[in-house]
Each structure stands twice: as C-alpha cells, then as structure tokens.
Amino acid sequence: MNPLPEKLNQGRNVPDVLIVGAGIFGLWAARHAIMAGKRVLVLDRGRAGDGASGGFLGALMPHMPDRWNAKKQFQFEALTSLPDAVAALEADTGLACGYRRCGRLIPVLHRDTMGIVERRSGGAREYWAGRFRLEHVTPAPGNAGAGWPDARQAPFGMQFDDLSARVDPRAYLASLRAFVAAKGELREGVEAVRLEPGRAVLADGSAIEAGEIVVAAGWRAYELLQPFMSEMAIEAGGAIGRGVKGQAVLVHHTHGDDLPILYADGTYVVPHAGNRVAIGSTARDEWDHAAPEAFDPGDMGFYERALELVPALRDAPILERWANVRPRNMLAQTRHEPFMGPVPGHEWLSARIGGFRIGMAVGHMESDATPLARPRVSHLK
C-alpha cells in the first residue's frame, strides 16, 4: 500500500475521493469534492496541466443558438455560470484566471449564410433568454474594425455574439491547482495503470484505496474505463472515446485587450492579455502515440488562415508552438459532449473527461448537471 499523504492519514487512512488526472476536469472535481467537505487526493502521471488543459487557446465559444437541444442548453448554463465560478476561485486563491467575455466575430463568406445568421439571431433572443445577442454586423463593432479581421475576409459582413469569452488556460489551471494543493492533496508524477473496485493500482505496483474514484485522465481515461464500460464500447463501435491530436501557436501582437475572438473555417484567433494572441487549431485522428506532444511544422494551415484574416499578424513573432491530445467522447450522439457522471453498475467509479473543443467552458460544471447524467443519454442509465 502506498503511504498516503499526511493530511489523509489523519483519521481514516483512505481518501473519500481519489481523482486520477489533474487537468481542468480533475481539478474541478477536486474543488467540488473539497467544498463538499470530502478528503480528496488527486494524482497526475506528470504535472498538473500536462494534458490538453495546459495550452494557451482558452476560447469559450457557444454552440449556435439554432436547432436547440440539451447539449446546447448545458453548454449555455456552463458559459453563463463560469464567470461566478471563476470569480469565486480567484477570491479563494488570489490568482487571476485571465477570463474576459470578449465576444466572437465570424466572417460571413457567402450571401446564403446571411439568412442563417438571421435565424441564429432569432434563436439567440429565444434560447439565450435575451441576455446575450447574436447579430449580423458590418463593420465589426468597437475597435475590431481596424483589420480584425481584414475587411476583404468578410465579404458579407460578420456574425457577432457577446456570449463568447476567453480564459487563460495556464492561469486558470494554476489557480485551481493552488486551491487543490492547499485544501486537498495533489501528487504529481504518480500514474494509475489499472482500476479495481475501490482502488487504483499505480505504476510502481502499489495501490491506493478510496471510497470513490473519479477518472479525469483526459484521452488516457478511456483505456482505464474501458473494462468497466465494455458493453457501451461495443455499442459505440469498439471504443468509448479516443484522443484527437491538435496543435496551436501563440504569438506576440500588440493590442488593447478589447478585441473579440475571430473564428473562420475551423481557425480561431483568441486575443489574450499581455499582447498575446493564440491561434488554433488542428484536429488529427491519426498521430504517433509515441510522441503525443510533438509539434508538426508541416501542419500549419490554421496559422496561414489566421494570417489571411488578420494580415498584421504576419509581423507577430511566434512565442510558442504547442501540441497535445484532447479527449473525444465516442458515446454521445454528437461526440462533442464531455463525458461526466457515474459509471453504471460500478457505484465507486465515475468519469469526468473534457468535451471536444469545449472542455474549458464546461469543466467547472458539477457531474449531476451534465449531459451524461441526464436520462436522455441512453448509454448511461
């Protein structure tokens, strides 16, 4: 038996909750459990934030407010509750998360799309409950007019919404990590290789017991969970989820931090404080599992698109190139949903794994408020 951290040795020798993985989802699971009075131990095979959460994009972009469904409602609730969740975290730790509701501009490239924007605008009034707007604009509002984006890139104006936001992923993680390390236990460099009822077996052969185990190991979580969800895996075509590799670039570009996110053709340009602009991202199903964090300089189409959108970025020096693997749930109908909730038939086990491209926006939600916990998802009753 692995010696438990000192705080956990006071009283019972077993944490109430063991969380495997210290990304956004694992750290939020820890914060919720700590605030509920539980004794929490979080493990990470590397350092907190080594996974998909540790990048620099942090775009918090709502799904379009048309063809409304439970997934969109869930994400809306997440996006609207996040500012308070972040403010409370910042108050607890004194560490800012770089959150700003910056809005988003999407250039309209075809005349036909203007009708779609009109429909979404009506949807925003209805489904965003009049609290946020989505509208067709030309030119862009505020400061954004000056080449953000280049006018030639928006031949039929733009769609603007004021619900989209951004957060600085590393600052956000640092704030969460500080809270969890102070109020619970965080052990880095400790890998869980297998789960058994009520315990996690570690790479060194020892084991940690816990009343409840939460698997929040990003794309690696699927392998840990697969033995307990094999029937669902068969239904989903063999796997409950998989890793999708992505890469992004961070540049230095002087701006007043009052710009919106730009989004076009899968490329997103995210203005951050400190004259940083993040540009992303690729999505590759096939990648070398021996080098999940290797950046491929030949796969920079997203960056080229960003330079077309904002020609001034051509002069912006690249500060960092980053690649990592994001989790993609294969169970949910749309494959974009996070994977959160109890694992049926195993009352000691639950999962909290990021949603494809939206993880940062929803990681703070409690598991019982998630799509996976809702009856409409037939797989997990």
Ligand SMILES: Cc1cc2nc3c(=O)[nH]c(=O)nc-3n(C[C@H](O)[C@H](O)[C@H](O)COP(=O)(O)OP(=O)(O)OC[C@H]3O[C@@H](n4cnc5c(N)ncnc54)[C@H](O)[C@@H]3O)c2cc1C
């Ligand atoms: C290029 C790219 C761009 C993205 N852009 C955005 C964006 O703009 N907005 C957005 O909302 N989302 C974005 N995402 C998605 C988002 O980053 C993820 O949904 C989210 O970070 C997933 O969080 P997580 O906690 O589930 O996983 P992770 O952050 O991957 O955390 C899992 C943790 O578990 C640890 N771990 C793994 N296996 C084990 C084990 N066996 N034992 C112990 N520890 C283990 C890992 O070291 C890691 O720290 C992007 C992802 C990528 C890759």
